[in-house]
Amino acid sequence: MADIGLTGLGTMGAALALNIAEKGFSVAVHNRSRERTDALVEGAGDLAANLTPLDDLAEFATALTAPRLIVMMVPAGAAVDAVIEALLPRLDEGDTLIDAGNADFNDTRRREAALAQKGFGFVGMGVSGGEDGARHGPSIMVGGPEASYERLGPIVEAIAARYQGAPCAAWLGPDGAGHFVKTVHNGIEYADMQMIAEVWGLLRAAGRAPKAAAELFAEWDEGPLRSYLIEITAKVLAAADTETGEPLIDVILDVAGQKGTGRWTVIEALKLGQSASAIEAAVGARSWSSEVAARRLGEDRLGAGEASPRAILDGDLEKALLAARIIGYSQGLTLLARASAEFDWSLDLARIAEIWRAGCIIRSALLDDIAHAARDGLAQNHLILAPYFADRLAETVPALRRVVASAICSGDPVPALAAALSFYDTMRRARGTADLIQGQRDYFGRHGFQRRDRDGEGFHGPWAD
Numbered sequence: 001m002a003d004i005g006l007t008g009l010g011t012m013g014a015a016l017a018l019n020i021a022e023k024g025f026s027v028a029v030h031n032r033s034r035e036r037t038d039a040l041v042e043g044a045g046d047l048a049a050n051l052t053p054l055d056d057l058a059e060f061a062t063a064l065t066a067p068r069l070i071v072m073m074v075p076a077g078a079a080v081d082a083v084i085e086a087l088l089p090r091l092d093e094g095d096t097l098i099d100a101g102n103a104d105f106n107d108t109r110r111r112e113a114a115l116a117q118k119g120f121g122f123v124g125m126g127v128s129g130g131e132d133g134a135r136h137g138p139s140i141m142v143g144g145p146e147a148s149y150e151r152l153g154p155i156v157e158a159i160a161a162r163y164q165g166a167p168c169a170a171w172l173g174p175d176g177a178g179h180f181v182k183t184v185h186n187g188i189e190y191a192d193m194q195m196i197a198e199v200w201g202l203l204r205a206a207g208r209a210p211k212a213a214a215e216l217f218a219e220w221d222e223g224p225l226r227s228y229l230i231e232i233t234a235k236v237l238a239a240a241d242t243e244t245g246e247p248l249i250d251v252i253l254d255v256a257g258q259k260g261t262g263r264w265t266v267i268e269a270l271k272l273g274q275s276a277s278a279i280e281a282a283v284g285a286r287s288w289s290s291e292v293a294a295r296r297l298g299e300d301r302l303g304a305g306e307a308s309p310r311a312i313l314d315g316d317l318e319k320a321l322l323a324a325r326i327i328g329y330s331q332g333l334t335l336l337a338r339a340s341a342e343f344d345w346s347l348d349l350a351r352i353a354e355i356w357r358a359g360c361i362i363r364s365a366l367l368d369d370i371a372h373a374a375r376d377g378l379a380q381n382h383l384i385l386a387p388y389f390a391d392r393l394a395e396t397v398p399a400l401r402r403v404v405a406s407a408i409c410s411g412d413p414v415p416a417l418a419a420a421l422s423f424y425d426t427m428r429r430a431r432g433t434a435d436l437i438q439g440q441r442d443y444f445g446r447h448g449f450q451r452r453d454r455d456g457e458g459f460h461g462p463w464a465d
């Protein structure tokens with residue numbers, strides 16, 4: 001009898017199955033089409049001994065130890081519902097289905113509630129780290145009934161990445177908590193990738209060749225920016241196209257795809273009355289990237305106006321990126337805190353930062369410091385207000401300000417860096433400009449306002465008309 005089942009043997013599913021098998025668990029593997037199952041087992045070498053290939057769902061279900069644990073690694077949306085439907089008649093009360101794909105947490109909440117009524121467990125499990133992570137150690141964010149973690153926990157903790165020996169996997173909260181945390185992880189990933197790309201754009205505009213930029217990123221990867229995304233940026237920029245010998249970056253079309261997790265982050269932020277503006281800017285920038293024809297027309301028609309010559313800001317770029325990265329993480333964590341309050345999840349932000357320290361795409365040198373700051377409690381749920389990070393920002397924001405100002409004056413787009421800076425500048429003022437918004441709202445709609453000099457609400461201005 002197999003310890004666990006896994007259905008959906010695409011890139012991530014196959015890698016996860018091999019990882020589980022390697023850690024000594026027996027896995028029943030299933031895929032809609034038999035070829036992938038065969039390919040997995042044929043390529044598994046010694047690990048094949050721990051894999052039981054089955055192409056019939058009924059046999060797949062009977063091959064599993066009770067109560068069953070079944071991991072589904074299929075595309076988000078209708079495919080997940082279809083697999084659940086197909087599996088349900090073969091399950092017994094107490095069995096648990098685990099959706100290990102990137103799912104909209106609203107779907108996860110719905111599925112968890114529906115399956116709970118029927119006596120089944122449903123776990124939404126975010127797995128980060130790409131194919132290599134899934135195979136050799138991802139970061140794993142688990143949500144769903146806590147009881148499900150009793151049997152699932154030892155398996156996910158065995159296959160997860162390790163940070164100083166501690167597994168980067170944890171049960172984070174009920175129903176959709178795991179998938180929500182994974183979604184926000186991806187939102188932060190979008191912001192970080194976009195900010196890095198903007199810095200590359202500034203270097204390129206200033207005439208820096210990809211190879212030289214690659215060296216700069218590799219150097220930064222030795223300092224406070226050390227992270228997986230900086231490391232792979234250096235590698236991407238250093239790569240040559242095998243067909244033309246040109247720098248690969250000059251061959252790749254500047255159109256970025258997106259499967260939805262960044263967009264989900266922004267949608268949920270807005271629904272919670274938040275604005276994760278650096279993440280929003282990154283999602284927007286990916287959308288604009290697809291408007292190639294409009295951008296080509298724009299290059300002919302839209303002038304920069306009185307653009308200043310580009311300043312060379314090499315010394316500032318590293319610090320600017322660090323400041324913006326801190327702000328991106330901060331917006332993500334605030335969103336987690338707000339969602340936790342809204343859905344009653346009691347998310348432990350420090351634990352989340354801890355399991356992001358290795359295995360996942362946003363792993364970086366900063367995360368250990370973030371975990372410490374979160375452990376001390378974040379004032380008003382803002383990482384930027386933690387004394388340690390306020391100090392880091394005081395050291396780095398001047399560089400971000402110079403970089404953004406220079407980019408704006410020279411006409412180079414930096415939507416995520418600028419959004420991060422504007423958020424920071426908004427948050428460091430006790431008095432903002434919403435007084436005027438309230439005056440306007442009261443003027444045209446008698447919406448009323450609060451006063452600075454006394455309590456209460458519903459005050460009105462002396463509008464004659």
Ligand code: 6PG
Nearest residue numbers: 128129130186258259260261361
């Ligand atoms: C990870 C990645 C992974 C994946 C997403 C994002 O944490 O391992 O975030 O989930 O790359 O599919 O893809 P998009 O960029 O297409 O949204």
